[in-house]
Amino acid sequence: MKKKLLTLLPLMAILTSCQDFLNLKPAYQISDQSFYQNQNDFEAALIGLYSTSRGLYNSSIIHYLTELPTDNAEIQWAGPTADEMQMDQNAVIATNAFILSLWNTCFYTISQSSNLLNRIDAVAFDQTAKNRIKGEALFLRALSYFYLVRLFGDVPIVNQTFTSPAEVSASGLARKPKNDVYKQIVDDLSNAESLLSITLNADKTHPSQMTVKALLGKVYLTQQNYDLAATKLKEVIDSKQYSLVPDYKSLSTNGNTNLTETLLEIDYLSGQSLGNNYSSLFTPANNSMAIFPNNQQGAGRIVPTLDMLNAYEAGDVRKAISVADSVLLITGKKTYNRYGQKFVDFKATDLADGSVAFTILRYADVLLMYGEALNELGKTVDALPALNQVRQRAKLPALSGLSQADIRLAFERERRVEFLYEGHRWFDLVRTGRAKTVLNAHYASQKLSFTVEDFELLFPVPQTEIDQNPFMKQNPGY
Incomplete structure (x- = not known):
């Protein structure tokens, strides 16, 4: 473990533990007869899912885990917390509040999704509506697992509905191999793809079929399954439902909702405590x-x-x-x-209550992932048009005549400047095996003693999970 100057402060658990979040209402405290009776009940449950999952973005947990630990961002004020310093210096410990918050938010979303999915087929209502609700719940469960497996590696797979605390204990919530987690993600997204409408969803806070395909393409790319990634991403491109907006600024300023480039977003409303910070x-x-x-x-x-x-x-x-x-x-x-x-x-009267929407998936990402997959398949000439589309909007000249290795670096550079503050940098560097090389070179250039070691490419499992779940094991090195 490298030596770094940190003030280690006692931390309080900010959300419930693994055992707690699985003991859910209405899993055993509300009966099926009293709640899940009709379509409206499932629509309400789905709203609850979105409310929970957006917690990853409202309070910038995603930015703390994917931007601050990279060469993209740093702390620039005199009184950071110990948790923030750990993120900035890549010296995260198991009691860090940000990893606990992400862990619990994702698993709470997963548990709520499973609860809904395990009950919905027992209630009769319009099949089209039922398919939509199921598809969205599967998508949100898959997205949560995708964050977890990339940040922690092996994690528990929790898809059953618990009806008592005893069932939670008896289930043995051990971490499952990451390949099993990825299988669960692919299964959920494949099912969601078959259930959601191919018609473009005008409300882009909800996924449509192409949103699912895009996320599935990202999953395959992360697994280095380049053939399947290219196929799935090409389906999104060929749908012609999305296009790059002409003005890059419009993507991240006031009024940036439901743009032609957006596949999935989180909307905010200032003045009603529904904004971001x-x-x-x-x-x-x-x-x-x-x-x-x-x-x-x-x-x-x-x-x-x-x-x-x-x-x-x-x-x-x-x-x-x-x-x-x-x-x-x-x-x-x-x-x-x-x-x-x-x-x-910049119009906000309360900086903790901003109204600019946050984009989770957009078409530029689809193009760059598609080009990257083609390059890894040895189709270097075919990879460049996707890259150059994004560069053209940025008023940059097209690239040509590059080797496969040069194109890899070109995609890395392009993704960095295109997606700053969009929660991609950490995942991109880890996925391509470049995190240690890039980040350690960055620290060296700043004459900092920080380094990233192999074990730190995964974050530690929150200590509360280790303490309260006898089946939970810590990642090596922590």
Whole structure:
């Protein structure tokens, strides 16, 4: 274990434990007869699923786990918590509150989904509506498992409905091999694909069939099953339901809902405690700046690194839209401060209640994943058009004549600047086997003593799970 300077503070569990989240209402505290009686009951349960799963994004758990530990972002204020420092320095320990929050949010979503799916066929109502509800629940369960398996490796597979605490204990909630988890994900997405309508869903907070295909393509790409990834992603492209929006800025500023490029999003509404905290986290902790109403101060918790600012090619229009290196002060002057601009609500009267929607899946990702899969299949010439479509919007010249190895790096660079603050960087680096090389080189360039070791490519299982579940084993190295 590497030595790093951290202040280890006692942490309180912020959500329920593994044993607790499986003892769910209405699993045994509400009877089938009193709740799951008709379509409206299942629609209400589905709303609950979305409400739970969006917790990953509202409080930026995803950003803390996928942006802050990378060369994309860093903390830029004087009083970070021990949990934040662990993320920033890649020195995460098992009591970290962010990993606990993600673990519990995902497993609660999984358990709620399983509860719904195990009851719905026993209730008679419109089959089309039933298929939609089942398809969306399967999708959300698969998405939750996908986050878990990429961040923790082996995890429990929990698909049964428990009717008593004794059944929870008797089930033996041990971690299952990640290949089994991926099989569960693929099975859920394949079933969801057959149940959801091929018609484009106008409300992109809910998946349609092409959303499922895109996520399935990402799963196959992560598994290095490039043939299946290319096939599934090509189906999304050939559907012609999506296209790149002409203006990159429109993807991450006010009014960015239900765009032609979006496959799946989380919508926010300010003024009713239904907003996000991106405007605070991504902007400077400067009490003299004048970029928000009432000259509000940001938090400086997840701001772009200098390396991130330098990653943009000359002429890339995305740079001025995504990041900034100077901030306007109330004096009318500017001072040097790096900060993020994507998903920041510059109209917000409360920086913890922003209204800009967050995009989970979009068409640029489909194109770049498709091109990457083709390149790994040895189709280097065929891979470049997808990459160049994304570059063209950024006002960058097309690439040509590159080797397979050069194209790999080109996709890596492109994904970094295209998807800053969208929760991709950690997953991309781990998936391609480049995390240690890239991140350790970044730390060395900053003359920092931090390093990423092999075992740290997975996060530790939350300590509360180890303490309360005798079947739960910790990841090696922690």
